[in-house]
Amino acid sequence: MARETNKLSAIKVSKLRSPGRYCDGLGLWLQVADGGTKSWLFRYTRHGRARQMGLGALHTVSLAEARERARQARQIILDGEDPIELRRKQHDEARAETADMMLFKDAVARFLELHNDTWRNDKHKQQWASTLKTYAFPTLGGRPIAAIDGALITEALSSIWQRKPETARRTKQRIERVIQWVKEGKPLPRQSAAKRVRHHAALPVDDIPAFMAELRGKKGISAAALEFTILAAARTGEAIGAKWSEIDLETGVWTVPADRMKGSKEHEVPLSKRAVEILQALPLERGGYLFPGAKARQPLSNMAMLELVRGLRDGLTVHGFRSTFRDWAGDRTNFARDVIEHALAHQLKDKAEAAYRRSSALEKRRRLMEAWANYCCESRHSANVVVPLRA
Structure with missing residues (x-):
């Protein structure tokens, strides 16, 4: 039995008012929207997937023209192509040609x-x-x-x-x-780095001595790593990736290789007496990482220090202590700006200033880091704070 076609007429199409879809046959439908707008749809199945393609509004495309467009779409399907995808391809090519x-x-x-x-x-x-x-x-x-x-x-x-x-x-x-x-x-x-940047939460300068006193009361490799990181004003990755081969305990210098620095330049960190004490108290396995992780031959997890910080002061980050150091050094000391920036391994935009700083100013930075350690340890001498004794 042949499919019924041409079910609609021009007069019937013009009189239809009720919202819905009305079949003309062979996949052609008239769609009446809630507001009375009328348009043509061609519905078909391609590889088991039901699809529908708009053929235009009634005020532009007549019934006869809609039937012809539906016939052309059926021909495309017969030729083995998808009429919707073919139309998209043609539109894309037209846009590309216009751009060119x-x-x-x-x-x-x-x-x-x-x-x-x-x-x-x-x-x-x-x-x-x-x-x-x-x-x-x-x-x-x-x-x-x-x-x-x-x-x-x-x-x-x-x-x-x-x-x-x-x-x-x-x-x-x-x-x-x-x-x-x-x-x-x-x-x-792409969004610029300036728009994406999120400042790390930092501890106020006045609160750092009390925080360090609490931290020294903690045991374990994570606590030692965190205290060392803060005293060195280092980044998390620099600290947890540190190896004994980078440490010179006699001169008190930690040399971070370029491949582990954000600026891809080797960085010398003068260590305070307290930072050296922390290292001297670590296990004497001098061949590997300063702060080994749970897995063999692997460093401490980058989350270990963060979890410890959150346990002590929720909302803070390890990186935020670099900001605390910067605030302290800039507001509470007379050290030159270039010395402070070098301690943080920051790249200076001013070429003249950067050239001046090429000499590492190691001794000036050593005095700066010792002053920072002394400030962090002020709570040791406060009568109002009880500090647990280390074993």
Whole structure:
């Protein structure tokens, strides 16, 4: 028995008012929305999956036109393709073609606008705009993205390639980045680190002596690691990854290799007398980690110190003690800023200041770290605080 088709008529379609779907046959349906709006749907099954494709609103597509569109969709299915996916592919290709026809100078303007908040500084942003305007726009500015190839880029930069090699290289990279950005669909830039940064909760400077007194009353490798980390103003990863081969107990210096430093530069840490005492009290297995973990040949877990901190002061972080140290050193001492920043292994933006600090100022930092340890241990001499004696 043949399927019933052409169930609807133009007059019936115009008179229908009740919300719902009305079948015309062979997958074509008229959909009446709650507000009375009417549109066409083509419903079909593809690989066992029910699908429906919009064919347009009634005010634009007549009954006869809807039937023809449904027939074309059935033909696509007969040819082994999915009409919805084929339409999406055609739309994507159309969008890509439109993007490729975008003029280079317009693409640069849009790129700079979207990335306005991602530049490291105003100078970097200005360099991007000026180099492209000066060296790329004369040749490429009025050309569509699709028309720009390697030969055109070479032509644009040929006058400065030998005369200003570094400028030419950077301009070439910027041209290629804009072109690739357009071809990738002009994605939004990644959020800058400045917007993602979350400051670690830090203990107030006045509270650190009492906290350290409580910490010294704790036993175990985690407590020793935490106290050492605080006294050294170190990061968690630097401390738990520390090995005996990095420690010189005679000179009281801990040399952290570059591959474990955030700035990828070797860092010497002068150790206070109290920090050396902590190390001397550790097991004498000098071949491995200062603070070994539960697993053989593995360091202490990076969560061990954090859990201990949370048990003593909920809401704090290990990294926050670096902020406490910075506040104490900046507000309570007369040590120079570059000495304090070097103690924290911070990279200075000021080139002159960074050059001055190339001499490690080890002895100045040793006095700073000894003063920090003395402040942290002030509670030992307070009459109002009872400190459990170590065994």
